[in-house]
Amino acid sequence: MNVAAPVEPDAAALALRDVEIVYRVRGRDREVLRGVTLTIEKQGSYGLVGESGCGKSTAALSIVRYLPRNGRVTRGSIQVAGRDVLKLRGESLRRYRRDAVSMVYQNPGSALNPALRVGRQVAEVFALRGADRSGARERSLAVLREVNIADPVSVLRRYPHQLSGGMQQRVIIAMALATNPELLILDEPTTGLDATVEAEVLDLIGELQERFSTAVLFISHNLAVIRKTCERVGVLYAGELVEEGPTEEILQNPSHPYTVGLLRCIPRGGLRKDRGKLDTIPGFLPPIGVDLPACVYVHRCALAEEICRVEKPADYRVGETHISRCHFHDRAQELPRATDPTPAPGVGIDRLAIPLLRVDHLTKTFNQDGHEIKALAGVSAVLWPGETLGLVGESGSGKTTFARTLLGLVEPTAGTVEIDGNLMPPKLGERSAADVAALQIVFQNPDSALNRRHTVRRMLKRTLGKLAHVGGGDAERRAQELVESVRLPERALSSRPTGLSGGQKQRVAIARAFAGNPRLVVCDEPTSALDVSVQAAILNLLVDLQTSNRTSYVFISHDLGVVSYLSDRIAVLYLGRLMELGPAETVFSPPHHPYTEALLSAVPTIEGEQRTRIDLEGDIPSAADPPTGCVFHTRCPRFLGEVCVEQEPPLAEVEPEHFIRCHIPIDELRLIQKTAPPAERVPVELPG
Amino acid sequence: MSSPQLPVVVEGAPPLSPKPLDTPQRVRRETLRLILRSPTFIIGAIVTLFWVTCAFLGYQIAPYHPIDESFGFSYESPSWNHPFGLDRVGRDIFSRVIVGARSVIEVAPAASLLGVTLGSLLGLLMGYFSGWVDNIIGRVIDAILAVPFIVFGILLLTALSGTSEGISVSSLKLVVVIGLAFMPIVARTVRSAVLVERDLDYVQAAKLRGERPPYIMLVEILPNVMGPIVVEATVRLGYAVFAVATLAFLGYGPQPPSPDWGLQIAEQYSDISLAWWAIVFPALAIASLVVAINLIADTVQQVLDQ
Numbered sequence: 001m002n003v004a005a006p007v008e009p010d011a012a013a014l015a016l017r018d019v020e021i022v023y024r025v026r027g028r029d030r031e032v033l034r035g036v037t038l039t040i041e042k043q044g045s046y047g048l049v050g051e052s053g054c055g056k057s058t059a060a061l062s063i064v065r066y067l068p069r070n071g072r073v074t075r076g077s078i079q080v081a082g083r084d085v086l087k088l089r090g091e092s093l094r095r096y097r098r099d100a101v102s103m104v105y106q107n108p109g110s111a112l113n114p115a116l117r118v119g120r121q122v123a124e125v126f127a128l129r130g131a132d133r134s135g136a137r138e139r140s141l142a143v144l145r146e147v148n149i150a151d152p153v154s155v156l157r158r159y160p161h162q163l164s165g166g167m168q169q170r171v172i173i174a175m176a177l178a179t180n181p182e183l184l185i186l187d188e189p190t191t192g193l194d195a196t197v198e199a200e201v202l203d204l205i206g207e208l209q210e211r212f213s214t215a216v217l218f219i220s221h222n223l224a225v226i227r228k229t230c231e232r233v234g235v236l237y238a239g240e241l242v243e244e245g246p247t248e249e250i251l252q253n254p255s256h257p258y259t260v261g262l263l264r265c266i267p268r269g270g271l272r273k274d275r276g277k278l279d280t281i282p283g284f285l286p287p288i289g290v291d292l293p294a295c296v297y298v299h300r301c302a303l304a305e306e307i308c309r310v311e312k313p314a315d316y317r318v319g320e321t322h323i324s325r326c327h328f329h330d331r332a333q334e335l336p337r338a339t340d341p342t343p344a345p346g347v348g349i350d351r352l353a354i355p356l357l358r359v360d361h362l363t364k365t366f367n368q369d370g371h372e373i374k375a376l377a378g379v380s381a382v383l384w385p386g387e388t389l390g391l392v393g394e395s396g397s398g399k400t401t402f403a404r405t406l407l408g409l410v411e412p413t414a415g416t417v418e419i420d421g422n423l424m425p426p427k428l429g430e431r432s433a434a435d436v437a438a439l440q441i442v443f444q445n446p447d448s449a450l451n452r453r454h455t456v457r458r459m460l461k462r463t464l465g466k467l468a469h470v471g472g473g474d475a476e477r478r479a480q481e482l483v484e485s486v487r488l489p490e491r492a493l494s495s496r497p498t499g500l501s502g503g504q505k506q507r508v509a510i511a512r513a514f515a516g517n518p519r520l521v522v523c524d525e526p527t528s529a530l531d532v533s534v535q536a537a538i539l540n541l542l543v544d545l546q547t548s549n550r551t552s553y554v555f556i557s558h559d560l561g562v563v564s565y566l567s568d569r570i571a572v573l574y575l576g577r578l579m580e581l582g583p584a585e586t587v588f589s590p591p592h593h594p595y596t597e598a599l600l601s602a603v604p605t606i607e608g609e610q611r612t613r614i615d616l617e618g619d620i621p622s623a624a625d626p627p628t629g630c631v632f633h634t635r636c637p638r639f640l641g642e643v644c645v646e647q648e649p650p651l652a653e654v655e656p657e658h659f660i661r662c663h664i665p666i667d668e669l670r671l672i673q674k675t676a677p678p679a680e681r682v683p684v685e686l687p688g
Numbered sequence: 689m690s691s692p693q694l695p696v697v698v699e700g701a702p703p704l705s706p707k708p709l710d711t712p713q714r715v716r717r718e719t720l721r722l723i724l725r726s727p728t729f730i731i732g733a734i735v736t737l738f739w740v741t742c743a744f745l746g747y748q749i750a751p752y753h754p755i756d757e758s759f760g761f762s763y764e765s766p767s768w769n770h771p772f773g774l775d776r777v778g779r780d781i782f783s784r785v786i787v788g789a790r791s792v793i794e795v796a797p798a799a800s801l802l803g804v805t806l807g808s809l810l811g812l813l814m815g816y817f818s819g820w821v822d823n824i825i826g827r828v829i830d831a832i833l834a835v836p837f838i839v840f841g842i843l844l845l846t847a848l849s850g851t852s853e854g855i856s857v858s859s860l861k862l863v864v865v866i867g868l869a870f871m872p873i874v875a876r877t878v879r880s881a882v883l884v885e886r887d888l889d890y891v892q893a894a895k896l897r898g899e900r901p902p903y904i905m906l907v908e909i910l911p912n913v914m915g916p917i918v919v920e921a922t923v924r925l926g927y928a929v930f931a932v933a934t935l936a937f938l939g940y941g942p943q944p945p946s947p948d949w950g951l952q953i954a955e956q957y958s959d960i961s962l963a964w965w966a967i968v969f970p971a972l973a974i975a976s977l978v979v980a981i982n983l984i985a986d987t988v989q990q991v992l993d994q
Contacts (some may be wrong), residue, residue, distance in 0.1 A: 026719075439896075443889040449889040451912065
């Protein structure tokens with residue numbers, strides 16, 4: 001029998017029937033998937049969303065039969081184009097993996113073999129199917145062209161580390177599609193990438209879907225990303241599919257309280273901290289393996305009644321192909337808010353007072369193997385008490401270096417940092433205890449930021465002792481106040497980080513940052529490692545703490561929605577230079593710098609028209625060898641011509657409080673950004 | 689100094705996550721149970737315990753006195769009365785093997801403990817400061833590791849004793865020499881573990897509250913690299929047993945008529961064609977202890993890796 005051909009030509013690309021999967025951990029079976037049924041039609045595209053730990057990746061792994069050694073399917077069936085996947089053994093399993101399915105993983109860097117040239121790895125796909133050397137090479141070149149790689153000959157010659165993340169992911173997608181599989185599984189394929197690169201990869205996936213006859217299973221925690229690529233979406237919670245239907249219909253008319261809650265958590269539609277609080281989903285995803293009541297969501301659902309505990313909700317048909325597993329699907333959208341929507345009272349920023357922070361021409365040049373890398377090239381900014389400065393830009397733009405230089409973790413090459421008018425010594429070791437206490441940070445990853453061997457009490461008391469000079473019984477009392485102020489129960493004091501969830505750990509990290517009554521807290525992507533429901537709660541907490549303590553924030557994030565929710569002013573960085581600086585709303589609405597424009601256009605949204613994306617050509621250039629003139633000219637969608645290549649434009653105040661570094665005058669920007677998006681790098685004509 | 693005010697907004701305070709299956713205490717208990725139930729660990733532990741008992745109660749357990757020469761002729765083959773036979777001067781080898789455990793058990797644990805302690809401290813310094821500290825210490829370690837252990841040990845023992853003859857070396861000296869010889873390799877292992885930890889944000893957080901390097905190394909980083917250190921300690925223990933026996937064999941250690949295992953082999957190995965039992969039984973004793981400790985080390989490593 002030829003295994004390569006579909007057993008039934010008209011069968012669905014993927015059909016899961018009541019699939020149950022358990023992991024055996026320390027001698028006990030723990031349920032991860034609790035009976036999932038879903039179908040992807042031939043050439044269909046299906047998005048699977050859910051919080052981390054809900055079983056998304058387990059589902060994907062079971063389809064390619066790559067479950068870890070301790071995992072097994074205990075019930076149900078998995079069919080790919082009519083093949084019973086669970087029955088495949090040995091050679092037939094190998095052929096199934098070769099011909100019928102492909103998988104693209106989250107981290108492209110680890111999916112490619114670092115020791116082999118790209119050409120050899122791509123050619124392998126064809127060699128496996130019997131192509132000879134020159135044939136394999138020819139077909140490799142062809143597939144790389146399919147994924148819009150401009151210079152495939154040189155890419156084939158390179159090693160994976162010589163390619164950017166976006167490029168690596170393209171190569172992997174090319175390899176995955178090379179054999180024209182019946183099903184392509186994408187497991188968070190853009191999560192580690194910059195928004196601009198993510199947008200490119202998503203466009204590519206959409207384009208390829210049309211050209212190839214492959215069905216797509218797209219796994220993501222981000223509904224906006226799924227909206228861009230998938231016709232249908234399934235919402236997974238605690239190993240059960242709670243809602244399923246056409247993507248737009250679910251976004252417009254969510255019919256399960258969990259979906260409703262998820263959509264409400266996302267800061268969007270220009271919502272800002274002074275206009276309203278974000279809604280949250282109280283409670284936690286139950287850990288794997290616990291016995292759950294009839295409805296898996298009952299613990300966190302404000303609509304839940306007695307029936308939800310005793311009777312399993314059926315698959316209620318909400319639309320033609322839209323299903324909700326909720327007894328109260330018809331009033332899911334009446335779900336009461338978990339938080340009071342009243343915004344925190346404004347802090348009242350006095351821009352005439354002495355600024356809290358004044359950064360003057362901050363420059364940092366790293367020396368790497370004899371190359372000078374200008375990570376920060378003369379950045380100046382001021383920040384007033386109680387204000388938030390949002391920092392945006394692609395990775396490599398200097399955001400983190402800026403934050404670390406402020407804190408003294410990195411010594412600047414030139415430039416100064418002043419707090420309340422006092423000059424800060426450049427090195428952390430030379431700063432006084434008060435200086436150190438004044439500037440604190442909340443790191444991106446709470447797992448790494450908290451010492452896993454210390455209890456919360458120990459961390460907080462030590463910090464109180466060092467930064468606030470509080471000891472003994474006072475320290476205990478203050479530690480209790482701190483955990484209370486970040487809304488953790490008092491018993492959290494005795495826990496170690498391993499006993500806390502991701503959001504709770506981040507609350508502990510915030511409590512620690514606030515222990516010494518800081519003047520300024522740097523938040524370095526504080527919510528990007530968290531699920532959206534947790535993110536909303538953390539953002540609300542940060543706003544509350546800012547209101548009550550008049551603390552200023554420097555808020556770094558790649559999520560522009562989050563930045564605009566929290567920031568009073570926004571700074572856009574590119575290659576270590578400030579490209580734009582101004583009030584949040586001014587910066588994020590036209591006219592703005594062409595780079596800001598491109599960044600904004602790259603963000604996928606869950607509402608309204610999809611924006612036309614402005615394509616930034618290529619990757620961010622190396623800081624070791626920045627372009628001449630305006631550093632953005634190599635990728636600028638509004639490129640003017642000679643003047644951009646030769647002269648670096650000054651950071652000019654184009655409107656009150658609004659600074660832009662661009663040769664195009666503000667009025668011209670206003671005009672061109674109101675009309676159609678830029679064409680293919682046609683130089684704009686300057687008036688008169 | 690004003691304390692931060694508590695915001696009055698009452699937002700649904702999240703309860704501590706309900707994790708009845710995975711509390712840290714439970715994980716620890718289950719991990720321990722896994723160790724205790726693994727057959728390799730059980731076998732290793734029984735054999736090790738046996739030799740430790742012999743080391744403490746050897747004279748009470750052994751049927752005869754280890755230096756009693758009054759049983760008959762030299763090299764009598766194993767029999768019911770003397771299951772391991774008699775040695776060159778007619779002593780009961782079974783009793784000598786039992787009592788001989790003492791000199792090894794006296795030195796090996798202390799030596800590996802010393803080596804692991806010194807090595808860990810050195811590893812912390814190298815990993816934390818990196819740069820030139822790491823470079824200098826690292827090169828010295830490379831140089832030491834280039835010399836075979838036995839040569840290094842004998843050189844050091846000779847230097848400590850001031851004579852190159854086979855000499856009675858005190859247990860303390862053996863501990864110091866083996867400990868020092870183990871230090872470099874432990875330092876390397878710990879260094880690589882520290883390099884990973886040093887880049888984690890909790891170390892930055894400690895710096896941002898003004899902690900000094902010794903505090904960061906000993907209180908923040910050390911507890912997080914205890915896993916590899918514990919594994920290293922058990923592995924080193926096996927090597928230490930071997931090292932003690934080897935040095936005793938070469939004459940650096942207990943002197944005749946001590947029933948030390950290495951010494952027994954040294955005294956009689958030229959007669960192996962005459963009386964295999966006089967060499968094989970002490971050799972088996974050394975091997976069984978080394979293998980038993982390695983079985984324990986394997987289990988510990990597996991469990992900690994999970």
